[in-house]
Amino acid sequence: MTHPVATDHVYVGRALISVSDKTGLLDLARALSALGVELVSTGGTSSMLRTAGLAVRDVSEITGFPEMMDGRVKTLHPNVHGGLLALRDDDEHLLAMAAHGIDPIDLLIVNLYPFEETVAKGADHATCIENIDIGGPAMIRAAAKNHRFVTVVTDPCDYTQLLDQLKANDGATTLVFRQKLALTAYSRTAAYDTAVSTWLAGELQETAPRYRSFAGKLAQPLRYGENPHQGAAFYTDGSRREGVSTAKQWQGKELSYNNINDTDAAFELVAEFAGQGPACAIIKHANPCGVGKGASLLEAYKRAYHCDQTSAFGGIVALNQPLDAATAEEIVKIFTEVVIAPGASDEAKAIFAAKKNLRLLTTAGLPDAKKGGLAFRQVAGGFLVQDGDVDSITAADLKVVTKRAPSEAELADLLFAWKVAKHVKSNAIVYVKDGATVGVGAGQMSRVDSTRIAARKAQDMAEVLGLAQSPTIGSVVASDAFFPFPDGLLTAAEAGATALIQPGGSMNDAAVIEAADKAGLAMVFTGQRHFRH
Known part of the structure; x- marks a missing residue:
């Protein structure tokens, strides 16, 4: 039997598309169709493509079974997984495909049910369960395993790179590209499973599950870590807790590892005084060097600054109310690395604009000091995990x-x-x-x-x-x-x-x-x- 031997470049003739997040879907599908790629799809994705005038085969045509059980069963079939997992340079695999009418799938484009978003919105238990994807992760893992022959895309942000690859290589993708996408794919399914297990542990109030995993999505690579010889990156965990991960940076150079760590410490501290009038915290090396309350933010800042002016130089300033012009005028009198607040006036932004090295971050609100989440720290050979330190002490x-x-x-x-x-x-x-x-x-x-x-x-x-x-x-x-x-x-x-x-x-x-x-x-x-x- 003759068959194509795996090389660096693998031609894409057929694509299976099944996405929950349909961002950029139509543009991608039109481009793939123009390149001569046959489109196969499921459910709502298939309907959207067909409505847009694109030729598309339903996955039920391939499996011989209709989608059933409210969509729970649609892609869990040998004709799908065989098409993804078959080794194109293995005679026995090719014979099995021919014997059972299995067509190869060269490109898989799948993103998962929005489980993390569903949990973040506070949905009830049953709704969260229904948003646990089964078929999606199974296909992703199959395609990623067989990345010698199959290209797997799990994130809309990779669509442009995919099309660039296909156009530059006459409808093919390179092995290095497929390897990188496989890494992303396995990382994505691992993060997804982590989100599900973490949620379920919380539902069961299980503080020490037998296995514990942590996951994050890359927010930005960092120039270095605590010191220049240490590599570093910043990841978000999907919890959407207000703070550095959700903040908008208005100006200033990229945040460093230490900036992020100190800014988080400052904002978490000032959040302790939510709803208690204007408050300010100034942090240096993750420790407070001044905290103050006042009749105005300006007064609160001055009182915090007067605790330790020496340490405040080059520090992080966190406010529990939107930054105003008067406070901004006072802050810029000394060198400050970062200012973070739940908002800032246009006048304050204009004042800061003259200080190009000063970073201004704004958020939609303060972190909830009554919800601590999990805190973890790596030690040799493992992790220490604990509940966040939530303080509920009152005068009573x-x-x-x-x-x-x-x-x-x-x-x-x-x-x-x-x-x-x-x-x-x-x-x-x-x-x-x-x-x-x-x-x-x-x-x-x-x-x-x-x-x-x-x-x-x-x-x-x-x-x-x-x-x-x-x-x-x-x-x-x-x-x-x-x-x-x-x-x-x-x-x-x-x-x-x-x-x-x-x-x-x-x-x-x-x-x-x-x-x-x-x-x-x-x-x-x-x-x-x-x-x-």
Whole structure:
């Protein structure tokens, strides 16, 4: 028997098209038809092509069976999968095709039922189940496996490249092109299965399923990672959580790996104050160097900036309200890497336009601080997976453990400080006064060191601002975890703090409480800690 031997170039004579996302479909189909490619299709895709005047065969003609069970069964047939999987240089495969009337399929164009979008819209369980594609992934995997002979396209963004290939190669595609599309195809089906399994785990409230996978879609290749010698890329997970992944960039050069990481940290922090009036967070190296609330965004920004002007230089600014001109005018007075906000006025954009290196990102809203999703981190040989750190502590949840209860003003600052401490690397100490951070100690091996560093930074800023005394005098302090000994608490008291908020739970709680009482401090326990490593 004679047959075409597999070469680099493989001619495309027949295409099977079955798509949920019909973006660019008609232009593609017309171009394929003009190149002499026979079109085979299913259901709604077939109807759309035929209505447009294109010659198309229904897949039922190939299988000999009508589509049935509400479309659940239409392509799961040997005449389809044989056409995709047959090796064109294998005599036995060719004999089997001839014996059973199986025609080769050279090009598969399939995208899947919109399961991720259906889940994101909050559809009910039954609707989500019906949007789990079965035939599509099966065909994609078959075509990708046989990419020596079959071209598989799973994303409309590849249509132009496909047509360019066919035109440049007299109706054929190259092996390298088919290999790249096969990689995309397997990655797509893996991501799709990941979305289904993740959703089902959530439906069953299964926190530790036997297998756990993560998937993402490339948002952009990055110039490098944390350092220039590290390759990197940014992927989105399809959750559509407001933030860097959904933001529109109005100006400035491409975001770096560190920019994205820090901007995410800043926006997640400022989202803690959604609906609580204007607030601003300034982040440097994933840690807050200033957080403030105010009667206006301008005031909130100034109060955040005055916590640590040195660290704010070259930092990330996040706002919980749309950026206005007055705040923009103040921000551009120093070098800032990125500003992210849920919107920006035309006047603010015009002000930023003069600073070509400043990136401005806007979103449609704030991330929901009450929904944390999953957090994961790679370790040697595996992953650590946990629920996101969602804080639900209110004044009613606090336990006063000292003789003196906090005043109303102290209580407001304690809750503010607690929200900020959640976003500071452990060991975290946050001094707050009148709705603004005045000192932040982060990432130290000793809680006492964090307490001292935060107080020292506050003293330094007092000198810069020309204040008569450190702003920690009359402040409150939040600690992300318990004070194991009284020394950290006493250090805060020496800096002028009057009230503290901490989880409690130490074996030495009684000694710490006694020290607080002797110092005249008010202290409350949350019963919840916020380690952030």
